[in-house]
Amino acid sequence: MSTINGAAGASRTTLAPPGTNNTRPKSTPGLIPTNNVTTKEGVTVRTRIDPTLTVDDVVRQLCVNLKVTEPSSNFALRDKDTDELIVNENLRKTIKNKANLKLVNAPNIEAAEIVQKLIVRDEKTLKMALWSLKKFIREEKFAQEFLTRGGLSELAEVICTEHGNTLAYALEAMHNLMDLEYGWSTFDNTFIFSVVQILSSPTSLINVCRPATAILKKLVEADPMNAPGPLIASSSRSPPIAPPGSVYRYGFQIVFQQMRREKGSLETVVNRLGSADTAMILHSMMLINSLLSHVSDTEWDEFISELERLNVRKAVIRLMSSHNIDDLTSSILDFQANIVRVTYRKKSTLVEPEVELLHESILEYIWKFSRVQEGRDGDGQVLKWRKLGFSTENLVSEFEQVGELGLDCLRNFVADDPEFFSKVVLEQLSRPAERRCPIARSSNEIVELLSEHWMIFAPAYSTSTTYQPFFLNFYRVHTLATHFFLRMWNESGSAAGDFSRIVALTRSQVKVALQSENVKPWHEVEHDFLDCEYRAVRDRQMQELEAEDDLLSKVPVRNLKEKITRESAEFVRQQRIQCLLQGAWFVNGIPIPANGLSRRPNGQWRFMRLDNGLKYLHYVDSAVKFPVRNGLEDLPERIEIAAISLIATGTCAPPQNILRDQLDLPPPTNLTPSPLSFSLLTATEGSLADQIAPDQSRWADWTDGLNMLRRDSGHVTSDETAGYIKALTEIGLKIKLLDLSGEKVDIPSGLLAGPPPSNTDFFFSDVI
Structure with missing residues (x-):
């Protein structure tokens, strides 16, 4: 690539739409903010960028002004402070915030160079290439070029052969790549087994074990049953098959098969619940929860028996008394809910000594x-x-x-x-x-x-x-x-x-x-x-x-209550999700403790709405509230639901300048967490959003609604939601019992089945 010519520091230019003067009228100076654009060689240009331009136009004009001989398609703009790629969707926001920019290689050029460095494996450049890869891999243009050039197989090879920090960066890059719903459907058992070995090795560093655990969790959840599109029908006894090329082709059975091969791998995961590193505990809890949520019928007995043998319940009970961290709380409650399902399945499994x-x-x-x-x-x-x-x-x-x-x-x-x-x-x-x-x-x-x-x-x-x-x-x-x-x-x-x-x-x-x-x-x-x-x-x-009332203790009434409880829970779940589809305004909170990985919002307020496909949270930041139209046109930013690992509560404080009479909040103190706050956390990248709800009802709607959308979730957050389910159950039960008591029907404590028919020469008549 040829260099950009120019002197460092002082040049200034204005970028305007084609066909217009490149100089603004004197009557309108300052209407467009000034951004500093820096090249790799240190050339800085103070530039006013017209917000109606596309990013391609901006890059093209910069290349012309700086006399670049290479095609402008070889270049891109990034935020100098965050490395965020500037695209049409965030260009206006970037200009408004007077962000410092840098002119860099286009994502396709960057991807080609990184793939080449992975192939060469030079010790001096490999680590830096992987460091860049884990940041850029989430960008669509970069990821497509990286995958097209065979980067996935090269990255997998690095994971299977490297160690130390180089291995940690490679695993983080792979985990970030797996946030995409395409491109990683070619993992074979050899690669999965290598990740299991890395996870189980007593010599593996903590920063290596964390992403390795997260990768296995992703593979467990990439079950054909979780595939968003139509599934290919299989035989009646086999699970459905994901379409060709789909990443939803792994699941519990494939991962557990490789964990069996590495003796002590599950024991290692359970033992790490006693780690001194909170992030390691969190990753281990999340993997155990995913395994419990997706365990297949064929491995059920073996897996549950192994967990019981390893005394995982005792390890989680210790966490209950020793940790009050919100992200761990969510995972512990998920585990608790998974054990409810395990207990119910045991209760509903017949005892058959002649068969089992x-x-x-x-x-x-x-x-x-x-x-x-x-x-x-x-x-x-x-x-x-x-x-x-x-x-x-x-x-x-x-x-x-x-x-x-x-x-x-x-x-x-x-x-x-x-x-x-x-x-x-x-x-x-x-x-x-x-x-x-x-x-x-x-x-x-x-x-x-x-x-x-x-x-x-x-x-x-x-x-x-x-x-x-x-x-x-x-x-x-x-x-x-x-x-x-x-x-x-x-x-x-x-x-x-x-x-x-x-x-x-x-x-x-x-x-x-x-x-x-x-x-x-x-x-x-x-x-x-x-x-x-x-x-x-x-x-x-x-x-x-x-x-x-002694009536409530009778077995038929208890069974009726179980049925109504399930129906009430599903009704409340649908109501919560409907609230997310309608959307709501929230205050952008200040994380406590401050999380350097959190994005800084562009306004005091944020409106969020779930899309109809239940896959993305779309939002817009604003200095003031405004009427938001139906649909997603007013909501340019989005958060992928699949990227949310935890919904933590009580995590952030309101800004000091907030109009507190607009919120149902206690008196202000210096960075005191609001009881109406919540954060959307990823497994490795910190917080995606830190919000404060305007009231208790909105907080319950969103924290529980988001929990119910997660693949590995198993609990509700608020007493309000639990109270609704309980109230609906009691009302429904009373109505049913009133029907019976009104007819003066005697409810027995139990029913005895009669003897079976002596032959099959009978039929059930229609009841009129």
């Missing part, structure tokens, strides 16, 4: 530590599982309501103290049949009580807005509650007919013991279950019964 070897081995373990002998009843029937407190010998039906979750809970109860379990079983068998406590049946009933308390209804997302460490300790809480049940049975001298009464006592105690769990210490939970007196519990329960 794992179920059979767990039952053998339970029977072994009961230390009782199989026998026969008075009718000559096998007497085995009834000795442990089941109602029948048919374990499929016994675990029908609680599924695999109930089986796991009983196993954990036994494993907590095998000697105690054996002692209790033998003690009950020594009593008359009508005085025995049905231990196994009690265990299953407590699983139902805890599921009801924590609303294990498999909603699209969790309605809890606070930490639930006791929920993550589900098995330990179940063991405590089962001990409580046994103690209440013994202290009250109960008989077989008193079973429902002890269940009601336990339900009451569960509510008391698990209240305020986000702040309550564990030792108090143990005290509530193990040290409370029967009389005190009974007196409190009688007071509660005076204010409650």
Whole structure:
């Protein structure tokens, strides 16, 4: 490339549309701001640029004025301070802000040079090339040229062979490239395995592990089911196939297959939840959440069992007590919501010992530590599982309501103290049949009580807005509650007919013991279950019964409530997204702590609106509010929803000069975070937006609406949204119950299925 001729520093020119004088009339000086344009050689030109010009026209006239012999298409303009590429969409804003500009290689020229440096692999230039690459790769023109010239394969080769900071820059560049929805559909298993090895290596630097973790997260989420376009149908047993060239061709199965090959890779990810580096914890949490959100049916049992073996719940509980950082809070709540789905799936998975070897081995373990002998009843029937407190010998039906979750809970109860379990079983068998406590049946009933308390209804997302460490300790809480049940049975001298009464006592105690769990210490939970007196519990329960309707505790009503809760959650979700589609004005906040990666807004106010495709947030910054037309014409800037990793709350303060009577905010203090603020954060590049809502309702609409749009989201942010879901559920339930009570329909506590038909010679008639 030839150099631009001229003297450094003092020249001045005015760039105007073709066919006009190049000099402004004397009556209008200063209407157009002056920008400094600097070349690579240090030549600076003070220039007034007409905002009606295109960027191509500006570059062309600059090249003419500076006597450049190369074609103007070889050049581009960038912001000197931020390196942002100047395009037609941001040219007017750049001129208005009097930004310092620089004349540089065009993106296609820059891309060609960087690809060449990747091929040559000169140690002196490679690192700088990668540093530039990770910044420029998000630009459309640059990315297309980079990919066309085979840059992707060269970058992948660098990742597979380099180390240290060079490797870190290469991984960051690859992660940034994967923000595009095209161009990276050619990764093979060798490359994915290399990333897994980098992630798992004990010698890898933190700045290497972070982008490696983020790349695996991207690959997990690039599942064919997430593809925006139509999918190619596959066989009935196989998932759909993404169209040729689509990047949505990876997913959980492909990534987990490579993690299996590298022994200890998942353990490394879980162990990094204890890292001293908050960003590393965040990336690890986000990868675990993505794996949980996208785990396939074929690997479900293996993956969940491995996570449980690694005690990931305990690691997250430690984070709950040691971290109050908003971005971690969001990921922890996502994990909590994922465990709700895991728990529901276990609860709805049938126990089939004749089919599932794992179920059979767990039952053998339970029977072994009961230390009782199989026998026969008075009718000559096998007497085995009834000795442990089941109602029948048919374990499929016994675990029908609680599924695999109930089986796991009983196993954990036994494993907590095998000697105690054996002692209790033998003690009950020594009593008359009508005085025995049905231990196994009690265990299953407590699983139902805890599921009801924590609303294990498999909603699209969790309605809890606070930490639930006791929920993550589900098995330990179940063991405590089962001990409580046994103690209440013994202290009250109960008989077989008193079973429902002890269940009601336990339900009451569960509510008391698990209240305020986000702040309550564990030792108090143990005290509530193990040290409370029967009389005190009974007196409190009688007071509660005076204010409650026994109808709500019946199984059909609880099932109806689950159904209405799911419907209410989906209704609120659609309402929140509609608010985003309508758009709203926000104040541009000041990040706390100050984030140097945040873009500085051009005005005090910002209007944001979600596009109909639910892929981009379009916005405009302004010094004053103005009527925004429907559509996106007034909103030149945009943020890609897929780039948003977290919606953090309470992150920024209002500007000092804001008209505070326009906002529902507390009195001003120096950089005090607003409770109505939120930030849209990426995994690596800081904040995309720092906003303050005008009121609590708008804040709830947007924070929850944006959370519901994210692929790996699983929770709501505001108590307001959770309250709406709860209120709609209660109203819907009351209406349904009024219909039944008005007709004086008797609601049974449960229904027993009749015997199956003896043959298939029947049909269902139409009911008129």
